[in-house]
Structures are given as structure tokens and as C-alpha cells.
Amino acid sequence: MTAALDRAESLVAVMRPPSHASAAHAGPAPLGPTPADAASRALLGVLAEPGDGTLGALVASLGAPAAAEFIASERTVGEVFRAQPGLALDPGARAVEDGLDRWRQRLAPDPFLRSLEQAERLGARMLVPGDDGWPDRLDDLGPHAPLVLWVRGDPRLVAARPSIAVVGARAATGYGEQLALETATGLVDRGCTIVSGGAYGIDGAAHRAALRRGGATVAVLAGGPDRLYPQGHAALLGEIVERGAVVSELPCGAAPTKWRFLARNRVIAALSDAVVVVEAGWRSGALNTAHHAASLGRPVGVVPGPVTSPASAGCHRLLREQEAVCVTDAAEAAELLGRGGETMLEPQVDAALQIDAGTLSGGVSGAAGRSGAPGSQAVPAGLRDVEIRLLDAMSVRAPRSVAELAARAGLEPSRALGALGTLDALGRVRRTTDGWLIRR
Known part of the structure; x- marks a missing residue:
């Protein structure tokens, strides 16, 4: 893998954001991520599933280049401990050993380099922690934070503030889509960036409203940046690439799956200053996003619906069982921005709303989709x-x-x-x- 990493350094160099440091400033330029760090994070992003807490902790302990070198070698965990007696590997030796079984089976230089070459052809930009444009809010995810972000569009929007996530049901009703349009439009008028997942229903309505109003919007994908999914939203996502930003932590070529949609929800929550759930079923993936937001200290607003509507059952569940805030228009949604840390949801019993306690297994627990559709998140019992x-x-x-x-x-x-x-x-x-x- 050494030759592949050398080649990767030259590839990622053209995809890295320019430094904001001015040559006119006196003194040395601020230190940023090295090419080796960026290339190593790109490799690690290929080896692990999103949110792998073991790999995140290993990178925090060793640094990305050393972690990548260790995984690509035949060294054992014991050898690493003996070579660095003072090293404290937060996940523990057994967790890292299990992780090696996961990561090393994906080591292959050709697919890794092909993913980088495809990203370069697409004009994708690469952000890693320490970059000027890296959204520091993602650091709230701790070891579950993305190792790298691939951005198509304007990378500055990824860290834009204030930003509000507008999420909800894919099988949205006319009532839900109308409220999503009105809420997103009003938030754009108040200077907010709209964050969502690019899906059918509420997500799509929120993105469209932002674009029509001339505002900023960010779509977070569950597959690689070359997979504009769902296909029915290829035109919408293409417009977001032109006028906003499409973001993924997965490399080019990575397919969207039920699991990755659920892991993607934590990124939507972390990128936002608040989350508004417009319409959601009883076991909707939007509830998963709301729980991630609450666990990160982000305020959660909920739009109520008709009490007879199954499409709003999840919204009413949040209002009844948790300390979510009822919002009925954009003005009330914008008020959430002044409530940071005050609107915390209590831990859920339902697996659809929980972060996996087994953080060493990597990822976020949750639900898979209805009828086998990758983008759906109804929970199979x-x-x-x-x-x-x-x-x-x-x-x-x-x-x-x-x-x-x-x-x-x-x-x-x-x-x-x-x-x-x-x-x-x-x-x-x-x-x-x-x-x-x-x-x-």
C-alpha cells in the first residue's frame, strides 16, 4: 500500500481546499493537515464503515498516517503496544484486533486509487479535520466523527452558520410538503443554510424551497459523492451541486445502503445548529436524526400534524415522550437557534432512536428499510x-x-x-x- 499512498498524496493535492492564510501576514503560516494525513484518511475511509468508533479512537491515538501504516502492515496490536509503551489506545487491544479483521479484508490499492481518480474527475473537494473549511461541529461526534468529507459544490457551505436541518418522511403528505416548503423558505429568508438528506418527500421539499429562494442548501448523501441517490432526484441533487453543496463521508463508488442511511443521519444532525422534524412515521429514520441531534446538544423542533395521520405519528411521539419543541412556522423554527443545549431529548428505549452502545463495533444502530428500499428506514422487528x-x-x-x-x-x-x-x-x-x- 505504500506506493498507493504515495500516488494518493498527489491525487488529493489537487482536491484540497486552499488555505485562508494570507501571504501578507507576518510570521509563519498556520500548520494544517499534511498530504500524508489527507491521503491516509482517504484510505481509512475506504476500509471502514461510517461511524466506526474503534477506528476513530485509533486515529486519535496514533494519528491517521500511523494508523493507516499499521493496518496496511502485518503488525499485531501487541507489537504496537510494545513499540510505544506509553501509548493509550482508547478502544483497547481486543477491540482493535477485531477492527483489524474488518479493515484488512478491504485493503486493495486499485479500488482505492480508482475512487480517488473518480473524485478528481468529478471535481470533488476533500475536507479533513484541521482544514480551514472543516466544520468543527462534526468534532462533537467524538470517535464517530467522519474521517474525511467529499464535497461537490461550494465547500464553504458545509461549515456555514447558522444552519438548520429540515427532515422528515419520504412518503410525505401534501400537508407535510407544504409545511416543509414554507418552513425552509422562511428560514432562508432569515439567513439560514438548509441541511437535509436529498431524499424524496420532506427532504426534497426543503432543498427545493432553499434553491427557489436563492438560499444555501447542503445535501448529505448515504453513498459516495458520485452516487446521486435517489435516482429520481438526480436533477435536484445536480442543481444542489451547482448552487449549494452535496456532501459524503464515503468514497466514490460506495453504494447507499440502509445502514449507511442511518449512519448518515448523525452527520446531518452534527452539521446543523438545530433540527426540525416536519413529518415522520412512528419508526421513521427522521426520529433517528432527532435523537442524534439531541445527544449532541442540538435543539429539536417538531411540526405537529393531524392526530389521525400515521405520517405524523413520529412527530407526536417526540412531543409526547421527549422534550422536543413544538414549531408551527419558520419564525418558531428560527427560535431554536437561541436554545442551544436546552432542548435535550431523553435516551430512548427504541433501537430506532439509539446510538449503538457497542461503539467499538463501529457505527450507529438503527433501522433498515421498508420493502428493501435502501433509502427507507422503517425498523424490521x-x-x-x-x-x-x-x-x-x-x-x-x-x-x-x-x-x-x-x-x-x-x-x-x-x-x-x-x-x-x-x-x-x-x-x-x-x-x-x-x-x-x-x-x-
Whole structure:
């Protein structure tokens, strides 16, 4: 991987943001991330799933270049500890050993370099911690923070303030879309950047309102920056690239999956000064975003709907069970910006609203989609995050081995095998002579 990292340094150099430091300033220029740091973070972003807390802690302990060199080598965790006796690896040796099983199976220089070459062709910009344009709010995610951000469009908007996330149901009603349009329009008029996920329904309405009003909007993707998903919003997302910013922590070529949509929600929450849920079902992914926001100290506003509407059941749930703020228009939504830290949701019992307590396994727990649609987030009863990730990696037609499934899902092979056994017992998968399939 050494040669690949050398090549990566030259590729990322043209995608890095210019420093704001002026040559006219006296004294030395401020230190920023080195090319080696940026290239190493790009590699690590290929090896791990979003929000991998073990890798985040390892990078915090060793630095990105040393962490990448360690993973790409054949060194053991014990050798690292012996070489640096004073080193405190926050995840612990066992967690790092499990992480190596996940990350090393994805080590391949050619796909890594192809992802960088594709990003260069797209004109994507690369942001890493320490850059002038890096949104410091992401640091609130701790070890779950993105290692790198890929931006198509204006990278300055990613750190713009104030910003408010407007999120909600994909299967939105006319009532919900109208309120999303009015709320986003009013927030733009008040100088806010609108952050959302680019999905159908409420997300799309919020983005469109911002664009029509001539305001700033940021769409956070669940796949690579080359995957403008959903396809039905390719024109909308293309317009956001031209007039706003499309952001992803995943490399080019990475497909959107149910798991990655849920992990993406933490980025939407962290990039925003407040979150407004316009319309959401009882187990909607928008509730997952609201919980992430609350856990980060971001105020959460909720637009109420008709009490007979299932599309607003999740909104009413937040209002009834948590300390979310009822908002009915843009003026009340804007008031959230003065409530930082005051509107904290209590920890949830529902898995759809929780951050995974097993932070060393990497990622955010939550729900998979309805009818198998990657962008949907209704919770399948009884499934854990590891099982959701495996189903994301599986096919109903193409058998895949345990090793291939583990690599696709970003799991240790032993953990993937155990989860396959559970899914088999539940009747969700079947084993063939060639590998594993989703049971029809």
C-alpha cells in the first residue's frame, strides 16, 4: 500500500481546499493537515464503515498516517503496544484486533486509487479535520466523527452558520410538503443554510424551497459523492451541486445502503445548529436524526400534524415522550437557534432512536428499510444492527461467501458468521453450496 499512498498524496493535492492564510501576514503560516494525513484518511475511509468508533479512537491515538501504516502492515496490536509503551489506545487491544479483521479484508490499492481518480474527475473537494473549511461541529461526534468529507459544490457551505436541518418522511403528505416548503423558505429568508438528506418527500421539499429562494442548501448523501441517490432526484441533487453543496463521508463508488442511511443521519444532525422534524412515521429514520441531534446538544423542533395521520405519528411521539419543541412556522423554527443545549431529548428505549452502545463495533444502530428500499428506514422487528448490515450486503440471486459478506458489511468474519446463523434461524437467509442468499 505504500506506493498507493504515495500516488494518493498527489491525487488529493489537487482536491484540497486552499488555505485562508494570507501571504501578507507576518510570521509563519498556520500548520494544517499534511498530504500524508489527507491521503491516509482517504484510505481509512475506504476500509471502514461510517461511524466506526474503534477506528476513530485509533486515529486519535496514533494519528491517521500511523494508523493507516499499521493496518496496511502485518503488525499485531501487541507489537504496537510494545513499540510505544506509553501509548493509550482508547478502544483497547481486543477491540482493535477485531477492527483489524474488518479493515484488512478491504485493503486493495486499485479500488482505492480508482475512487480517488473518480473524485478528481468529478471535481470533488476533500475536507479533513484541521482544514480551514472543516466544520468543527462534526468534532462533537467524538470517535464517530467522519474521517474525511467529499464535497461537490461550494465547500464553504458545509461549515456555514447558522444552519438548520429540515427532515422528515419520504412518503410525505401534501400537508407535510407544504409545511416543509414554507418552513425552509422562511428560514432562508432569515439567513439560514438548509441541511437535509436529498431524499424524496420532506427532504426534497426543503432543498427545493432553499434553491427557489436563492438560499444555501447542503445535501448529505448515504453513498459516495458520485452516487446521486435517489435516482429520481438526480436533477435536484445536480442543481444542489451547482448552487449549494452535496456532501459524503464515503468514497466514490460506495453504494447507499440502509445502514449507511442511518449512519448518515448523525452527520446531518452534527452539521446543523438545530433540527426540525416536519413529518415522520412512528419508526421513521427522521426520529433517528432527532435523537442524534439531541445527544449532541442540538435543539429539536417538531411540526405537529393531524392526530389521525400515521405520517405524523413520529412527530407526536417526540412531543409526547421527549422534550422536543413544538414549531408551527419558520419564525418558531428560527427560535431554536437561541436554545442551544436546552432542548435535550431523553435516551430512548427504541433501537430506532439509539446510538449503538457497542461503539467499538463501529457505527450507529438503527433501522433498515421498508420493502428493501435502501433509502427507507422503517425498523424490521427483532433485527440487530449487525444483521441489518449483513442483509444490506446480500442478494436474492448471487450467492456470497462469509468472507465476501463480511468485507461488504464491514464486519469481522466471525461476527458475520454468527449473525448469518441468527438470520438463518429466523428464516431470512439460506445457505447454498456456493454461499449465502436472502430467502425470498
